[in-house]
Amino acid sequence: MYKITIIAGARPNFMKIAPIVHAIEKAKQENVAIDYRLVHTGQHYDKNMSGSFFEQLEIPEPHINLECRGGSQAEQTADIMINFEKELMGHPADLVLVVGDVTSTMACALVAQKLNTKVAHVEGGIRSDDWSMPEEINRLVTDSITNYFFTTSETANTNLRQSGVKDDQIFFVGNTMIDTLLKQRPKFKQPKVWNQLGLTTGNYIVMTLHRPANVDEESQLKDMINEIVKNTKDLPLIFPVHPRTAKIFERLKISHSRLHTVDPLSYLEFNYLVENAKAVITDSGGITEEASVMRIPCLTLRDNTERPETIALGTNELVGTNPKQLKHYLDLLFSGQWKKGQDIPLWDGKTAIRIIDHLKRMTTPMV
Incomplete structure (x- = not known):
């Protein structure tokens, strides 16, 4: 054996x-x-x-x-x-x-x-x-x-x-992460926030932030959130807040009518939101993989990535950690010029x- x-x-x-x-x-x-x-x-x-x-x-x-x-x-x-x-x-x-x-x-x-x-x-x-x-x-x-x-x-x-x-x-x-995604995709589950906020397919943006470069410095996190809010027109922003981020976010007292913070979601609920979103703004490597396979535009708030195939072949773009760089990518998104992505080998x-x-x-x- x-x-x-x-x-x-x-x-x-x-x-x-x-x-x-x-x-x-x-x-x-x-x-x-x-x-x-x-x-x-x-x-x-x-x-x-x-x-x-x-x-x-x-x-x-x-x-x-x-x-x-x-x-x-x-x-x-x-x-x-x-x-x-x-x-x-x-x-x-x-x-x-x-x-x-x-x-x-x-x-x-x-x-x-x-x-x-x-x-x-x-x-x-x-x-x-x-x-x-x-x-x-x-x-x-x-x-x-x-x-x-x-x-x-x-x-x-x-x-x-x-x-x-x-x-x-x-x-x-x-x-193997994509094995799980493709197997579970038919079982994606609508989270409560969908009906609570009256969300519709393609008319909201999902956000996740947890990496130290983005959340440990309060001014950096505040500037990043403000730039996202300023450049996303009238779309709701759904932000499942990582425990690491929640503590800092609480102190900053950031609020906006379109910014909706929610507790962390289950795998099936979170990916339901991603699959139906206009785009994802994230600093998570795994989410860039899932978004690329589901052909959802993905803006990665990092200065580097260990998953270059999501950029070369997928729907991901490396925006960086400078909040001012966001506007260019969000303008591309809203003008309909985002790349479509293609199959990633295997x-x-x-x-x-x-x-x-x-x-x-x-x-x-x-x-």
């Missing part, structure tokens, strides 16, 4: 691993000698991650939650490593599979290698080249000790080759199947 331990540390990680779990379950039904153990490190506490969250994704709840919450970057990394070491020693595996770029990704990869367990990284090779982002450090460290890389783009493949990774370690498979809903096909051919299983 080939045993895989799958790591998830935050809610977006579960969207990425859900199709992999589905593909493993299907392989088991076909009598493939493969099994998995799903470990939630507990890195991010999310009140929306109830039993219904796992039911929506059609995956079982994790076999264990290590409950490694809070603290500084170093404290959290240490806590995850200590607890995951006990977990992996108690439940040995042939392979530890990590996804994305959260602290859990890096910490669990380190533990696995120190216990002589091979590591596979889903979304390996993506780079922002911005070392001020904790996620970029997590990517660099994880990829430096990874055995197998499951990549989302040719750009990621090139990044890995340039760092010395051999071709037989790189598997270009696509994007972002087709079959990524997890390709991953499992590769795993089937890997190392000799444990006895």
Whole structure:
């Protein structure tokens, strides 16, 4: 039996691993000698991650939650490593599979290698080249000790080759986040705010902001919000507020008749809003991927991106963190000149199947 331990540390990680779990379950039904153990490190506490969250994704709840919450970057990394070491020693595996770029990704990869367990990284090779982002450090460290890389783009493949990774370690498979998006798309759910505000398709804008460069400095956040309000004509602005942003936003006392702050939404509700929006204004990497696949114009308030394919092929544009740059892009949007976007290679809903096909051919299983 080939045993895989799958790591998830935050809610977006579960969207990425859900199709992999589905593909493993299907392989088991076909009598493939493969099994998995799903470990939630507990890195991010999310009140929306109830039993219904796992039911929506059609995956079982994790076999264990290590409950490694809070603290500084170093404290959290240490806590995850200590607890995951006990977990992996108690439940040995042939392979530890990590996804994305959260602290859990890096910490669990380190533990696995120190216990002589091979590591596979889903979304390996993506780079922002911005070392001020904790996620970029997590990517660099994880990829430096990874055995197998499951990549989302040719750009990621090139990044890995340039760092010395051999071709037989790189598997270009696509994007598991898009597997989940395409599977769940028919089930998108209208949130309460839709009727409360009388929203209609194509006649509102969705916003999300949480990165330190945009929200940690109060004047920056205030200027950004004011520019968005000033240049979005008469459209309602729907702003699900990240807990990190909520505290700062509260102090600023920003209010406008078209700006509607709402609590964080479920996956199905949030993507219903995105799919029906005129555009999305965000600083989230994952949302740029989803918006591109759904062909919704996306304005990214960052100075760099680790997902260049969403710009080269998708509907995303890198606006930057200077609020004054927003007007140009919003003028393009309202004049009907936004690019249409096109299919991104292998972002087709079959990524997890390709991953499992590769795993089937890997190392000799444990006895």
